[in-house]
Amino acid sequence: MANERRKLLEVSGLTMDFGGLRAIDSVGLDIHAGEIVALIGPNGAGKTTFFNCVTGIYTPTAGDIVIAPPDGSSRRINGLKPNAITSLGMARTFQNIRLFPAMTVLENVMIGRHCRTRSSILDVIVGGARTRREERETVATSYRLLEKVGLADLAGEYARNLSYGAQRRLEIARALATEPFLLLLDEPAAGMNPQETLELEALIARIRTDNELAILLIEHDMKLVMNISDRITVMEYGKKIAEGTPREIKENPKVIEAYLGEEAHA
Amino acid sequence: MTHFKKSLGIGLWFMFLTFPLMVVRVNTIDNVIEWRWSNVVWVGACAAAIAWLWQFSIERRAARHAAALADPHPQAKRHTLAQRLSDDPALTRRALIVAGLLAVVFPWVTSTTQNFYHINVMVSALIFVVLGLGLNITVGLAGLLDLGYIAFFAVGAYTYALLGQHLALGFWICLPLGGLVSMLFGLVLGFPILRLRGDYLAIVTLGFGSITKIILENWDTAFGGAAGIAGIARPEFFGMTLEGRMQSVYTYYIVLALVAATIFIVTRLKNSRIGRAWMALREDEIACEAMGVDMARTKLSAYALGAFWAGLVGVVFAAHNTFINPDSFTFMDSAMVLAMVVLGGMGSILGVIIAALTLKLLPEYLRAFAEYRMLVFGAVMVLMMIFRPQGLINDMRRKYELDTADDADGGDDNGK
Amino acid sequence: MDYQYLLELFCGGVVKGSLYALIALGYTMVYGIIQLINFAHGEIYMIGAFVAFIVAGILTFSGYSGLSVLLLAAIVSVLYVAAYGFTLEKIAYRPLRHAPRLSPLISAIGASIFLTNYVQLVQTPDFLPFPELIPEFEFMADISSLLSSADLVILVVTALTMIALTVLIKFTRIGKAMRATQQDMIMARLVGINVDRVISWTFIIGSILAAIAGVLIGSRSGQINAAIGFMAGIKAFTAAVLGGIGNIPGAVLGGLLLGIAETFGAGYISSAYEDVFAFALLVIVLTLRPAGLLGKATKQKV
Numbered sequence: 002m003a004n005e006r007r008k009l010l011e012v013s014g015l016t017m018d019f020g021g022l023r024a025i026d027s028v029g030l031d032i033h034a035g036e037i038v039a040l041i042g043p044n045g046a047g048k049t050t051f052f053n054c055v056t057g058i059y060t061p062t063a064g065d066i067v068i069a070p071p072d073g074s075s076r077r078i079n080g081l082k083p084n085a086i087t088s089l090g091m092a093r094t095f096q097n098i099r100l101f102p103a104m105t106v107l108e109n110v111m112i113g114r115h116c117r118t119r120s121s122i123l124d125v126i127v128g129g130a131r132t133r134r135e136e137r138e139t140v141a142t143s144y145r146l147l148e149k150v151g152l153a154d155l156a157g158e159y160a161r162n163l164s165y166g167a168q169r170r171l172e173i174a175r176a177l178a179t180e181p182f183l184l185l186l187d188e189p190a191a192g193m194n195p196q197e198t199l200e201l202e203a204l205i206a207r208i209r210t211d212n213e214l215a216i217l218l219i220e221h222d223m224k225l226v227m228n229i230s231d232r233i234t235v236m237e238y239g240k241k242i243a244e245g246t247p248r249e250i251k252e253n254p255k256v257i258e259a260y261l262g263e264e265a266h267a
Numbered sequence: 268m269t270h271f272k273k274s275l276g277i278g279l280w281f282m283f284l285t286f287p288l289m290v291v292r293v294n295t296i297d298n299v300i301e302w303r304w305s306n307v308v309w310v311g312a313c314a315a316a317i318a319w320l321w322q323f324s325i326e327r328r329a330a331r332h333a334a335a336l337a338d339p340h341p342q343a344k345r346h347t348l349a350q351r352l353s354d355d356p357a358l359t360r361r362a363l364i365v366a367g368l369l370a371v372v373f374p375w376v377t378s379t380t381q382n383f384y385h386i387n388v389m390v391s392a393l394i395f396v397v398l399g400l401g402l403n404i405t406v407g408l409a410g411l412l413d414l415g416y417i418a419f420f421a422v423g424a425y426t427y428a429l430l431g432q433h434l435a436l437g438f439w440i441c442l443p444l445g446g447l448v449s450m451l452f453g454l455v456l457g458f459p460i461l462r463l464r465g466d467y468l469a470i471v472t473l474g475f476g477s478i479t480k481i482i483l484e485n486w487d488t489a490f491g492g493a494a495g496i497a498g499i500a501r502p503e504f505f506g507m508t509l510e511g512r513m514q515s516v517y518t519y520y521i522v523l524a525l526v527a528a529t530i531f532i533v534t535r536l537k538n539s540r541i542g543r544a545w546m547a548l549r550e551d552e553i554a555c556e557a558m559g560v561d562m563a564r565t566k567l568s569a570y571a572l573g574a575f576w577a578g579l580v581g582v583v584f585a586a587h588n589t590f591i592n593p594d595s596f597t598f599m600d601s602a603m604v605l606a607m608v609v610l611g612g613m614g615s616i617l618g619v620i621i622a623a624l625t626l627k628l629l630p631e632y633l634r635a636f637a638e639y640r641m642l643v644f645g646a647v648m649v650l651m652m653i654f655r656p657q658g659l660i661n662d663m664r665r666k667y668e669l670d671t672a673d674d675a676d677g678g679d680d681n682g683k
Numbered sequence: 684m685d686y687q688y689l690l691e692l693f694c695g696g697v698v699k700g701s702l703y704a705l706i707a708l709g710y711t712m713v714y715g716i717i718q719l720i721n722f723a724h725g726e727i728y729m730i731g732a733f734v735a736f737i738v739a740g741i742l743t744f745s746g747y748s749g750l751s752v753l754l755l756a757a758i759v760s761v762l763y764v765a766a767y768g769f770t771l772e773k774i775a776y777r778p779l780r781h782a783p784r785l786s787p788l789i790s791a792i793g794a795s796i797f798l799t800n801y802v803q804l805v806q807t808p809d810f811l812p813f814p815e816l817i818p819e820f821e822f823m824a825d826i827s828s829l830l831s832s833a834d835l836v837i838l839v840v841t842a843l844t845m846i847a848l849t850v851l852i853k854f855t856r857i858g859k860a861m862r863a864t865q866q867d868m869i870m871a872r873l874v875g876i877n878v879d880r881v882i883s884w885t886f887i888i889g890s891i892l893a894a895i896a897g898v899l900i901g902s903r904s905g906q907i908n909a910a911i912g913f914m915a916g917i918k919a920f921t922a923a924v925l926g927g928i929g930n931i932p933g934a935v936l937g938g939l940l941l942g943i944a945e946t947f948g949a950g951y952i953s954s955a956y957e958d959v960f961a962f963a964l965l966v967i968v969l970t971l972r973p974a975g976l977l978g979k980a981t982k983q984k985v
Contacts, residue, residue: 056557087559099554101547111540112547116559118540122568125539126532136539179559284766287759288733289805293740295812300741306805325778412785414792459970466720466788467969470920474962477917485955598913602796609789642800648793652786653778 006033008069009183009215010055010091015064017047017054024050026239027064030217032183034071037209037216039226042236043259048219049096051236052187056093057083071182088116092176093185096219098168100175102161106152109160109171110143113178146174149211150204166197170204177212184208186218190225198222202229227251235259270322278315285310324654370523374516386515387587392627393522394584399607399623400529400616401576406605407613408542409569410549411461412469415476416604419574421483421596422449423581428496428591429489438502442582449578453571461566476601483593495592499585518587525583526620529576533616536572545569546614599641606644609651612658622659691829692950693943698834698903700942701841705896706919707926707934708848709889715865715929716885718784719776722791725916726798727768727890731897732813732907733802735760739814753816753902761894768890769883777879795913802909810908813901833903844895845935848888852931857884865929914958918945921965927978936976 010032017025025047032038040048054061060080069075070090078086092113101109118139124132147153150170155163163171169189176184189205190198202225209216220226226233226247233250235243237259243250250256289310292301377385398420405413423445430436430444460471483490490496501514502521509517536542544565547555556562585591607626611618626644630637651658706728713721735756742752775794779787817833830838852858863871864881872878900915901907922941926933941961948960968975 058553058557082561083553083556084559084561087557092559093557095554095557099551099557101550101554103550104543104546108543108546112543112555112558112560115540115544120540122536122541122572125535125541128535132539139540175558280770284763284770285805287737287763288730288802291737291741292806293737293744293811295740298744300744328778410785412788460966463969463973465784466718467924467973469788470720470917470924471966471969473917474965478959478962481956481959485953599796602792605789605792639800639804641796642804645793645795645797645800649775649790649797652782652790652793653775656782656786 006035007071008033009071010217011065011067011069012055013065013067015051015054015066016062017050017059018062024239025054025061028236028239028241030234030241032215032217034182034215035209035213036231037205037218037229039230039233040217040219040236041221041223041226041233042242046236047239048236049187050239052093052185052219055086056091056185057081057086068183084116087179087181090180090182091185092179092181092183094169094172094176094187094189096187096191098165098172100160100168100171102159104160105156106158106160106163106171107140107143107147107156110146110174110178111139113175114139114142117178117180143174143178146177149177149207150174151200165192166194166201169193170201173204173208177208182214184214184216186216186220188219188221190220190222198225201225205229270319273322274315274319277318278311281314282307282311328654367527374519378512378515380512383512383515386512386519388628388631390515390519390522390587392624392631393519393526394580394587395604395607395627396526396620396623397522397529397580397583398577398604399611399619400526400533401573401580402604403608403611403614403616403619404533404536404545404576405569405573407608407615407619408537408549409545409566410465410613411566411570412465412472412605413570413573414469414473414598414601414605415479416472416573416577417596417598417601418476418479419449419453419577420581420584420600421479421593422452422574423578424585424591424595425483425490425496425581426578427582427585428499431500432496432498438500438582438586442579445582446575446579449581450571450575452578453574454567457567457570461563461570473598473601476596476598480593480596483596491592493593495590495594497590499589499591501589502583502586518583522580522583522587525580530616530620537614537616541565541568603644606648609648610659612660615658615660618658618660687828688950692946694829694834696943696946697939698830698837698942699946700922700939701838701935702896702900702903702938703915703919703922703942704935704938705841705844705892705899706915707922707938708845708892708931710920710923711926711928711931711934712861712885712889714923715931716861716868716882717776717780717787719787720791720920721776721886721889722788722916723771723775723794723798724889724893725912725914725919726795726802727764727771727912728893728897728915728919729907729909729912730767730798730802731760731764731890731894732901732911733806733897733909734763734894735898735901736811736813736907739816743814749818750816752814753898756816757895757898760898761891764890764894764897765887768886768893772883772886777882795916799909799912806909808909810906813905813907815905816902833899837899837903840895840899844892848892848931851888857881861885917965918958918961921961921968924965924975925968927975930975930977933975933977940976 008031010030012031013029015025015028015030016023028047028051030038030040030051040051042048050059053059055066057078057080064079065077066079067075067077068089068091076089078089081089101112104112118135120132120135144153144156147156150173152163152167152171152174155167160168160171169192173184173186173189186205190201193201205216205218206229208214218226218230230247233243233245233247234241235250235253235256242259243253243256245253286307289306290303292303294301373389374383374386398416402413402416405411405416426445426448427438427441430441436444456475460468463471484493486492501508502518504517508514544555544560547558547560548562548565548569552562555565584595603626607623608619610626611620611622630640636643706724709724709727710721713719713724738756738759739752742755771794775790776787779790817836820832820835852861860871860876860881861884863874863876864878868878871881896915900911918941919938922937923934924937925941926935926937941964944964945957945960949957952960
């Protein structure tokens with residue numbers, strides 16, 4: 002963060018149509034190195050669709066998504082497959098948790114290492130020294146990540162047996178295993194109690210510094226968003242309606258009307 | 268009491284339901300109707316008894332679900348012997364040695380120079396063990412429901428038969444060739460269809476299986492048509508052709524070695540980067556792709572590898588029988604291999620082996636059972652899905668030990 | 684170009700296709716509601732043909748003949764097959780409503796194998812001669828090379844059945860409940876629709892259509908056996924997918940197209956490969972346009 006902050010992700014004019022419905026209408030968003038950016042807005046504003054476009058699950062109708070990994074390269078990633086985008090260094094979690102339920106907690110994280118390891122089918126069958134070392138490293142790295150999110154004790158448990166909050170943390174560990182430079186969290190605090198949310202806040206902050214990555218998160222818990230974000234982008238009905246620091250957003254009349262006003266009316 | 272009444276009602280319902288088919292038989296040769304009234308009584312009694320058991324089991328299943336929800340970390344799980352076996356490495360090793368020894372001495376104990384029927388039966392059963400293990404990769408590990416698996420078996424068998432017939436190639440050259448040709452088929456077919464959703468994929472593979480059989484049946488000039496190909500050479504032993512019992516014993520050892528190699532390789536794959544990706548794919552395709560796994564490649568590798576094994580063992584099948592025709596490669600054969608995987612527990616190697624041996628040997632030695640074999644298979648597939656979807660042997664996940672000695676250079680502060 | 688031959692093939696294709704359509708409707712209705720390929724649907728149809736055969740046998744040997752036998756056989760067959768469809772769903776699919784997607788499919792395959800072998804064991808694995816129940820109409824003599832009396836009856840019955848089905852789905856209470864359940868099962872349950880009953884009715888109606896097809900095909904082809912369900916089931920499924928699975932007009936369109944494609948393939952290329960054309964069509968449609976001709980592509984929600 003010392004020198005001029007590099008742009009890691011530059012989204013401009015992103016538009017996504019489903020049939021006749023415009024889910025996202027010309028939205029732009031930048032993320033710089035080391036930043037935590039929050040994407041907020043009422044339900045159905047198009048936040049998750051935005052995530053899905055950026056991570057390659059949907060191919061956007063129009064617009065540009067350009068990423069610039071820390072190695073200095075830069076690339077337009079529209080229409081790339083999700084796995085290719087993850088390999089380039091963006092990883093995500095899911096709003097409706099998508100773990101591998103019948104695999105153990107440790108194995109879930111080990112899947113994240115898949116795109117950073119190389120052993121082929123033949124390597125595995127032969128079982129040479131390099132393959133065995135790679136496997137050891139995968140276990141060790143995954144284990145360290147589990148320690149980081151506080152799940153090391155449950156490494157051998159099936160993922161489906163974890164509590165809700167633990168499942169969300171496991172998703173974060175799994176995403177981190179892919180060594181991203183940008184982490185996208187889709188409602189990481191959903192379904193957590195206040196205590197768990199506080200711990201999550203600390204975890205996100207720690208991840209940012211330890212792993213030197215930027216974070217884009219969708220979240221409805223305003224306290225969490227205001228505490229942790231460097232910048233906030235607000236969406237409503239598929240359009241970006243505001244952008245700024247937490248303080249600016251708090252005082253933005255448009256946001257108050259569209260977003261916070263929703264609560265006042267309710 | 269309500270159970271009893273309900274069971275009685277269900278018994279009556281099935282008496283009604285099965286009445287025309289089970290009681291009446293129209294004899295179109297003598298133009299008379301045969302009435303088989305005794306069947307009604309049987310059906311009623313059996314249906315009522317089964318219904319009673321059914322209700323009991325469904326309630327138990329519901330109770331188990333409730334218990335699992337209340338306590339996600341059951342302390343004392345009931346373990347079957349087989350599960351304990353796969354949990355304890357020392358015990359596993361000892362059991363493996365004993366099983367291996369038994370398998371090795373089997374042909375000598377059970378046969379004489381005149382009578383080696385048991386060896387031949389066992390060879391057929393072991394062929395299906397390999398088939399089951401191969402399909403286990405595709406269905407059990409990667410979750411790709413392949414209903415035309417037997418077609419790859421046919422490709423292997425016909426590859427050997429045709430290469431032997433036209434080019435006089437021997438068994439040992441054809442063995443890998445059969446596997447490779449079959450894998451090539453898998454790759455070519457798999458490429459366009461693996462994008463399909465699970466249930467569509469099942470139907471398309473079923474289509475491929477059926478097309479293969481129809482082509483084999485009708486293209487007389489190339490594949491011998493419905494009559495098939497006869498006079499296929501048995502495996503040669505360093506250029507020699509063995510006779511009688513020795514030949515059977517030799518084939519037996521070949522299949523046994525193939526089984527051992529398959530177990531070894533599949534175990535390695537399962538506990539590796541590749542195997543984990545297959546299982547993740549089975550669990551959740553979208554999450555799997557989002558975690559950086561190349562879905563197309565992973566699916567294709569599972570599909571083609573499964574095909575490879577079927578092709579390999581197809582060569583052995585042709586060599587063992589010395590005669591093949593399309594009747595050995597019907598949908599029912601695909602279904603039987605699938606039943607082995609389902610019954611054994613998707614993904615569980617030991618389970619598939621036990622299931623394959625049971626399903627193949629039981630009809631052979633219990634002739635009375637043979638007639639009802641497919642009927643029982645069908646019922647078992649339904650019942651397994653309802654009451655024990657994890658199969659006879661639950662696929663226990665491997666516990667990964669963190670090797671601290673090797674990891675000393677790493678350490679915690681070196682974390683990424 | 685032999686025009687007469689072409690016309691003959693076309694008529695044969697339409698007749699065959701309308702029978703596929705009848706069976707395909709059962710697939711499509713079930714799939715539309717619970718997203719299950721009811722693999723045993725072909726066997727339901729086969730059982731329909733068998734029950735009709737048995738009833739017709741009893742009646743013929745007692746000295747009755749003609750259309751009355753056909754009618755009675757059809758009615759009994761429809762009743763029985765409805766009961767079979769209902770029972771099948773209760774046993775093999777209902778306990779798996781919330782299981783992973785492949786479990787009910789495997790269960791369906793098991794049920795299919797079970798039913799085929801059940802009929803094989805209690806009846807016979809051999810082909811049975813199905814009595815000719817449809818008399819030759821005199822006014823059909825002029826065009827008998829194009830369309831036999833049996834064909835005409837098949838076309839009329841199929842058309843009437845489809846009209847009845849449309850009315851049922853559009854205007855009756857159960858039809859509305861079915862449509863609601865198809866759109867959103869959870870919402871349907873919330874507004875008080877008994878979803879379990881709707882699913883039962885879907886199986887019953889689908890089975891009835893299959894039974895009608897069974898009776899008609901039996902009396903047209905003149906023979907039945909326990910294995911006819913498998914091929915017919917696969918082809919009807921192909922027809923359903925071709926039209927867009929879950930889509931009722933699609934199933935009819937798909938059935939007709941498949942029937943015509945098959946007779947033309949058999950007539951102009953080779954009859955030995957008749958089944959290959961159906962499968963090839965299935966593979967092509969699923970790979971190029973999985974949503975079918977009339978279906979809409981849906982995006983999976985993430």
